[in-house]
Amino acid sequence: MSSEWYELIGRPKFVVAPMVDASEIAWRLLCRRHGAQLCYTPMFHSNVFTKDPKYRKDNFVTCDEDRPLIVQFCGNNPEVMAAAAKYVENDCDAIDINLGCPQIIAKRGRYGSYLQDEWDLLSNIVQTMTKAVSVPITCKVRIFESIEKTVKYALMLQNAGCKLLTVHGRTREQKGPLTGIASWKHIKAVREAISIPMFANGNIQCLEDVYRCLEFTNVNGVMSAEGTLTNPAIFEGINPLVWEMADEYLDLVEKYPCPSSYIRGHMFKMFHKIFTIEDNFDDRHLLATAQNLSDFRQVSMNIRDKYLPYHHGKVHFEDGENMYSNGYNLILPPWICQPYVRMSPEQHKNKMEELSKKQQNNENKRIHEDSEGVVLSRKKMKKLKRIMRRPIKPDSQQHTRGQESCVSDACRNPLGGKCVYQLCKKCCKEKCFKEVLDCKGHRILVLTRRELAKTFEENRSA
Numbered sequence: 524m525s526s527e528w529y530e531l532i533g534r535p536k537f538v539v540a541p542m543v544d545a546s547e548i549a550w551r552l553l554c555r556r557h558g559a560q561l562c563y564t565p566m567f568h569s570n571v572f573t574k575d576p577k578y579r580k581d582n583f584v585t586c587d588e589d590r591p592l593i594v595q596f597c598g599n600n601p602e603v604m605a606a607a608a609k610y611v612e613n614d615c616d617a618i619d620i621n622l623g624c625p626q627i628i629a630k631r632g633r634y635g636s637y638l639q640d641e642w643d644l645l646s647n648i649v650q651t652m653t654k655a656v657s658v659p660i661t662c663k664v665r666i667f668e669s670i671e672k673t674v675k676y677a678l679m680l681q682n683a684g685c686k687l688l689t690v691h692g693r694t695r696e697q698k699g700p701l702t703g704i705a706s707w708k709h710i711k712a713v714r715e716a717i718s719i720p721m722f723a724n725g726n727i728q729c730l731e732d733v734y735r736c737l738e739f740t741n742v743n744g745v746m747s748a749e750g751t752l753t754n755p756a757i758f759e760g761i762n763p764l765v766w767e768m769a770d771e772y773l774d775l776v777e778k779y780p781c782p783s784s785y786i787r788g789h790m791f792k793m794f795h796k797i798f799t800i801e802d803n804f805d806d807r808h809l810l811a812t813a814q815n816l817s818d819f820r821q822v823s824m825n826i827r828d829k830y831l832p833y834h835h836g837k838v839h840f841e842d843g844e845n846m847y848s849n850g851y852n853l854i855l856p857p858w859i860c861q862p863y864v865r866m867s868p869e870q871h872k873n874k875m876e877e878l879s880k881k882q883q884n885n886e887n888k889r890i891h892e893d894s895e896g897v898v899l900s901r902k903k904m905k906k907l908k909r910i911m912r913r914p915i916k917p918d919s920q921q922h923t924r925g926q927e928s929c930v931s932d933a934c935r936n937p938l939g940g941k942c943v944y945q946l947c948k949k950c951c952k953e954k955c956f957k958e959v960l961d962c963k964g965h966r967i968l969v970l971t972r973r974e975l976a977k978t979f980e981e982n983r984s985a
């Protein structure tokens with residue numbers, strides 16, 4: 524049930540799942556500091572990865588601390604998958620094939636779980652990649668309804684040369700609001716049938732779940748995605764303060780920058796309970812519109828300042844109901860990292876029926892909601908989406924315009940972003956005329972123009 528390469532990477536048991544827009548280097552390092560023993564990169568598109576150096580540079584970032592690491596690719600062309608794998612073989616411990624993605628985009632691109640019926644092609648992909656690179660090839664799959672078919676599928680991949688199998692115990696149809704419970708029974712049956720190392724995935728919300736899963740399925744390790752997003756210290760078996768995790772993550776982002784949408788996503792997940800409290804809607808808005816690391820840090824600081832006295836017991840909740848209820852019946856206070864409990868598919872169905880009734884009463888208008896289910900106007904929704912798409916730069920590269928003032932005495936105007944003299948446009952103009960200077964930032968060319976005029980005069984009189 525084990526293998527030499529798996530021994531070499533330390534027989535990891537606690538595994539952070541591949542997550543598009545979420546298992547980036549800063550997040551992986553945070554999870555590793557808090558108990559994770561192996562991390563996966565987000566899924567990369569093999570086609571784009573082989574063709575676009577910028578995509579590779581922007582998306583595949585790692586460092587010495589970031590090991591053991593498995594890089595995940597999707598695709599359906601064995602040669603292209605092998606070529607993509609070649610690019611990363613020296614910077615990782617294995618390369619994984621994504622056979623579990625259930626999204627519509629995977630259906631259109633013919634990858635992920637939409638390849639789960641093309642066994643000859645899959646076998647070819649595993650074999651071609653195995654021949655091409657020096658590291659093991661692994662696969663991550665979803666289950667079929669039938670345990671028997673799931674087991675045959677796993678055996679086919681093992682025979683093709685797959686060196687580690689992750690089984691997500693949900694079918695392709697169990698996605699989004701229909702996610703529901705994962706079947707550990709399927710996982711256990713696969714474990715009994717195959718001999719390569721294996722990870723279980725699904726239903727992991729805390730460390731106790733990890734041990735229950737290990738015992739029930741007898742797999743080598745347990746992979747978690749959403750559980751790590753709401754509590755990056757899940758494998759450490761603790762529930763830390765949300766601002767402590769956020770600050771530690773933001774320090775890592777400072778070193779390993781990533782798009783602001785990733786940071787926003789992570790902070791919303793960690794702070795999900797805090798933001799169900801109406802009193803915190805201003806901070807929630809600040810997070811939704813945050814543009815730089817200082818804004819993100821500000822959110823964390825505001826929440827800490829507000830809730831630390833409660834955490835220390837210096838202030839008592841008179842209004843405990845308002846704090847803890849919101850229909851969640853929380854066991855942990857909301858400023859502690861804790862699992863996100865999804866609605867069951869049945870609850871979702873009921874909610875949708877109610878919503879559609881409301882929509883009909885509301886002249887069939889489409890209702891826009893943010894990630895926490897708060898109804899927004901169409902205009903506000905569009906603005907939020909635009910902001911979320913903006914890339915983030917480290918604080919050192921942020922524009923300082925509007926935040927600092929002109930250095931001229933008594934002038935309160937904002938500083939021109941690129942002014943070479945650190946002045947506002949008005950003061951810069953005065954200085955350039957008085958001292959015969961240029962300022963490229965303000966495009967003031969007094970010196971250049973006077974010299975040109977002089978040359979012109981000299982040429983004319985010659």
Ligand SMILES: Cc1cc2nc3c(=O)[nH]c(=O)nc-3n(C[C@H](O)[C@H](O)[C@H](O)COP(=O)(O)O)c2cc1C
Pocket residue numbers: 540541542543544545564565566595621622623624663691724725726727746747748749750
């Ligand atoms: C934000 C997010 C991004 C994901 N991206 C990927 C991915 O890139 N590749 C993949 O194989 N699975 C991806 N998944 C699926 C997870 O790896 C995992 O299989 C699934 O969430 C079930 O695990 P969980 O119950 O611990 O969340 C993603 C899941 C989430 C929540």
